[in-house]
Amino acid sequence: MTGVVVGRRGRRPAGSGVQLTFEVIAETLRERIRAGGLGAGDPLPTQTALMREFGASSLTVQKAMTLLKQDGWAVSRPGKGAFVAHRDHPDGADDLDGPEATAPVGGATARVEALERALADAVQQLADLRGRVEALETGGGERGR
Numbered sequence: 001m002t003g004v005v006v007g008r009r010g011r012r013p014a015g016s017g018v019q020l021t022f023e024v025i026a027e028t029l030r031e032r033i034r035a036g037g038l039g040a041g042d043p044l045p046t047q048t049a050l051m052r053e054f055g056a057s058s059l060t061v062q063k064a065m066t067l068l069k070q071d072g073w074a075v076s077r078p079g080k081g082a083f084v085a086h087r088d089h090p091d092g093a094d095d096l097d098g099p100e101a102t103a104p105v106g107g108a109t110a111r112v113e114a115l116e117r118a119l120a121d122a123v124q125q126l127a128d129l130r131g132r133v134e135a136l137e138t139g140g141g142e143r144g145r
Helices: 021-034 047-054 058-070 107-137
Strands: 074-077 080-082
Touching: 021 047, 021 058, 047 107, 058 074, 058 080
Parallel strands: none
Antiparallel strands: 074 080
């Protein structure tokens, strides 16, 4: 990792090219995957190991892992850890996708779809709340709770 300038803070000057620590961690793991040091289905290093290797906080390592998962490079298996995603499936599916695994997010399209679902849920919750408020204002509904 020679020649890499790492910004230790959460901000970087515009156009500086300085990578933040979580970006360095994520890119290092991507390079290990590309080089074959980590293969599909292999466990990724633990949070503790990455904290020690990069001198980073747990939050920084978590941000790096989140980035890898969002970009489809890793999947989580609750209680078991994070694993390299299978990237050779054309539809982005992963052999680790079972009920105990979280599916990798395969790029911008999947992120947009997830955000649209979250937005639709939020809109529904707002509509429900608006209905409850209107019912209270007109004297009906949920008084006495």
